Amino acid sequence: MIATAPTVPAATMSDAVFALTLALLLLAPMAIAGVTLVNTGLGRSRSAAQAMLGNLALVAVAAIVFTFIGGFFAGLPGSKEAIFSIAGKPWNVLGLGPFLLHGLGGAAPQSQLAVLFEFLAVAMLVQLPWGSGADRWRLAAGYGSAALLAAIVFPLAAHWVWTGGWLAALGENFSVGAGFLDAGGAATVHVLGGLSALAVVWIAGPRRGKFPKEGLSTAMPGHNAIYVLFGCLLALVGWVAWNLAGAIVWIHAPLSALPGTAINTLLSASGALAATFSVTRFRFGKPDASLCANGWLAGLVASSACAAFASPVGSLFVGGVAGVFTPLLVELLELALSVDDPTGAITVHGAAGLWGLIAAGFFAPQTGQLLAQLIGLAALLGFFFPLIYSLFALLNRFVPFRVDPDGERMGMDLHEIGGGAYPEFVIHRDESYR
Amino acid sequence: MKYAGLLVMPAGFFLTLAALALFPDPGRRIAFVLCGIAVESMGLVVAVRGHMPPKGASHQ
Numbered sequence: 001m002i003a004t005a006p007t008v009p010a011a012t013m014s015d016a017v018f019a020l021t022l023a024l025l026l027l028a029p030m031a032i033a034g035v036t037l038v039n040t041g042l043g044r045s046r047s048a049a050q051a052m053l054g055n056l057a058l059v060a061v062a063a064i065v066f067t068f069i070g071g072f073f074a075g076l077p078g079s080k081e082a083i084f085s086i087a088g089k090p091w092n093v094l095g096l097g098p099f100l101l102h103g104l105g106g107a108a109p110q111s112q113l114a115v116l117f118e119f120l121a122v123a124m125l126v127q128l129p130w131g132s133g134a135d136r137w138r139l140a141a142g143y144g145s146a147a148l149l150a151a152i153v154f155p156l157a158a159h160w161v162w163t164g165g166w167l168a169a170l171g172e173n174f175s176v177g178a179g180f181l182d183a184g185g186a187a188t189v190h191v192l193g194g195l196s197a198l199a200v201v202w203i204a205g206p207r208r209g210k211f212p213k214e215g216l217s218t219a220m221p222g223h224n225a226i227y228v229l230f231g232c233l234l235a236l237v238g239w240v241a242w243n244l245a246g247a248i249v250w251i252h253a254p255l256s257a258l259p260g261t262a263i264n265t266l267l268s269a270s271g272a273l274a275a276t277f278s279v280t281r282f283r284f285g286k287p288d289a290s291l292c293a294n295g296w297l298a299g300l301v302a303s304s305a306c307a308a309f310a311s312p313v314g315s316l317f318v319g320g321v322a323g324v325f326t327p328l329l330v331e332l333l334e335l336a337l338s339v340d341d342p343t344g345a346i347t348v349h350g351a352a353g354l355w356g357l358i359a360a361g362f363f364a365p366q367t368g369q370l371l372a373q374l375i376g377l378a379a380l381l382g383f384f385f386p387l388i389y390s391l392f393a394l395l396n397r398f399v400p401f402r403v404d405p406d407g408e409r410m411g412m413d414l415h416e417i418g419g420g421a422y423p424e425f426v427i428h429r430d431e432s433y434r
Numbered sequence: 435m436k437y438a439g440l441l442v443m444p445a446g447f448f449l450t451l452a453a454l455a456l457f458p459d460p461g462r463r464i465a466f467v468l469c470g471i472a473v474e475s476m477g478l479v480v481a482v483r484g485h486m487p488p489k490g491a492s493h494q
Contacts, residue, residue: 087455174454176463202436202485211487338486368460374467375450381474382447386440 017248017255018109024245025113028120031238032059035124037231038297039131042222042290042343046411047135048421054130054139058146062126063119065150071101073155074118075163076111089173091166095159113249114163120242121189122154128193129200131343133401135207135220136408137200139416141401148391149196157188157384162250167379170372177369180376181360183246183253184239184304186353191380192388194350197341199389204401206340208408217334220342221290228293239300240265247308257308264307265300268319272299275323283327291327294344298322298352305356310363318359322352354380439481446473 013021036055043051066074075081075095082094098104104115126146133142160167160180167180182188211217222228240262247253247261276295280288299319306318329347333339339346357377361370392401402408407415414420446469453466 089455170454176454206487337482371460371464371467374464374471375454378447378450378467378470378474381478382443382445382450382470385478386443389440 012108013110013113018113020255021113021245021248022116024241024248025116025120027241028238028245029123031235031242032120032124032127034231034233034235034238035127035131035297037227037234038293039127039134039343041224041227041231042131043134044220044411045223045422045425046413046420048223048413049419050139050412050416051130051134052421053417054142055127057139058126058130058142059123061143061146062122062150065147066119066122066154067101069151070122070155071115071118072097072099073152074158076107077114077163078108078111079163081159081164090169092164092169093156093160093166095155095163095165110249113245117245117249118154118158118162121158121185122150124185125149125154125189125193125196128190128345128349129196132197132341132345133200133204134342135412136402137204138399138401138403141395141399144395144399145196145200145392148395149192149388152391153192153196153384153388154188157192157380160379161188161376167372167376170375171366175368176375177361177372178364178366180372181251181309181364181369182305182357182376183251183308184243185246186301186305186356186360187376187380190301190304190349190353191357192384194346194348194353195380195385196388196392197343197345198339198350199385199392200401201339201341201346202389203392203396206338207342208405210340211338217338217340222342225289225293228290232293232296235297235300236266236269239269239303243304243307246304251308253308260312261307263312264310264315265303267312267315268303268307268310268322269296269299271316271319272296272302272323272326273319275320276327277323279324279327288327291330291344294330294348295323295326298326298348301349301352302356302359305353306360306363309360309365314359314363318356321359322355325351325355436481436484439477439479439484442477442480443474446470446475446477449473 040048040051073095075097080096081092084091126149130142159165161182169179170176171179209218243261243265244258273296276292277287280291299322302318302322326347329351330344357373361373449470450467453463457463
């Protein structure tokens with residue numbers, strides 16, 4: 001049975017809180033800029049321009065598709081919804097918001113901020129698999145994947161988690177904690193991004209020469225550590241803004257909770273960096289810059305889920321755990337499982353996001369919150385990952401993900417956009433990695 | 435192998451949904467949800483193994 005009715009009324013918000021949240025959301029794109037630099041810096045120099053253009057173009061594709069299709073299915077707080085009734089309980093599975101965001105200007109301030117947040121979230125989501133497919137994933141296929149994520153996957157997840165869907169209403173309908181909590185987008189952005197990255201890496205395959213017939217995998221270090229580390233600093237600014245805005249928009253946090261949330265975000269990243277620095281120093285004799293960057297980002301990702309609830313020491317712990325498993329999992333994926341993920345998005349966004357969501361279950365004050373977080377985790381792994389893989393595999397039939405061997409040998413810059421990022425420098429060939 | 439693993443994962447998700455719909459008491463719910471996640475994890479492991487290149491194989 002399907003019923004359509006608004007179930008969650010749009011919350012009211014004072015002018016001051018509206019202005020503050022809007023200002024925070026205008027800073028949040030710094031996180032997108034940071035991820036762009038990280039994605040570009042961790043790829044090869046001969047694909048840098050294509051990587052940067054791809055990051056920009058994917059954001060554009062996601063924004064356009066979300067306006068035309070995704071925004072309708074994500075719904076707005078207070079808009080109509082598709083609700084199934086099973087075993088006497090309502091299952092709110094799909095938003096039925098205004099078509100083409102019609103009437104957004106006249107909507108409640110809370111709803112307008114929610115839509116802006118969703119636009120930023122979908123923009124970051126589509127960037128995450130792009131980095132993992134670096135040096136072999138074609139632009140056209142990247143556009144296709146961004147369109148699928150923005151039209152189908154993200155709207156479903158955003159509605160389930162944020163705009164009154166069945167996961168958000170777990171507490172109300174099934175007495176499970178306060179419902180699935182994800183104020184900063186750990187699930188809707190980062191875990192989905194990490195799972196999309198895994199799907200892309202599996203479908204496109206590893207870079208040419210990455211896993212030779214004999215011996216260990218070939219090291220292909222990122223071409224610009226400065227881009228990567230500066231991207232991490234930019235990401236911190238964006239992440240703090242993102243977590244504060246998310247706390248206001250999605251869990252209605254009071255203003256007094258915001259300084260603590262910002263401090264927790266910084267502490268989580270710091271704990272993660274310190275842990276990754278120590279682990280790589282112990283394992284390799286010297287700290288590894290790109291893995292430390294991955295650790296810093298993993299700490300930020302973990303904070304997305306729990307910065308609004310955890311204590312400062314708890315945030316350090318959450319970040320520290322993320323910082324310990326990040327270099328180990330990156331190594332395990334590459335050396336033991338032959339997964340070629342140049343930016344480490346599967347670990348940094350997927351695994352750290354999952355860990356943050358579980359940690360939120362421990363730190364949130366409501367009883368039964370851990371169960372709510374586990375149910376959300378089950379939805380991410382058991383529903384969204386097979387959905388993403390199926391959509392991408394289908395897309396790969398019509399728009400092949402992988403560039404042809406000549407293109408990969410030549411470099412994505414020359415092959416796809418006809419010019420390099422660094423025309424005055426010598427570009428390394430494959431043989432230089434041997 | 436790779437597709438079998440991906441098909442097993444939704445089975446774990448439906449186990450989780452069944453726990454919500456069928457069991458009001460928290461103990462059974464937690465047990466079923468954990469079973470569901472365990473099934474999903476097994477599916478993921480199968481999918482990972484299915485996507486690993488055979489020994490001696492090389493991409494180009």
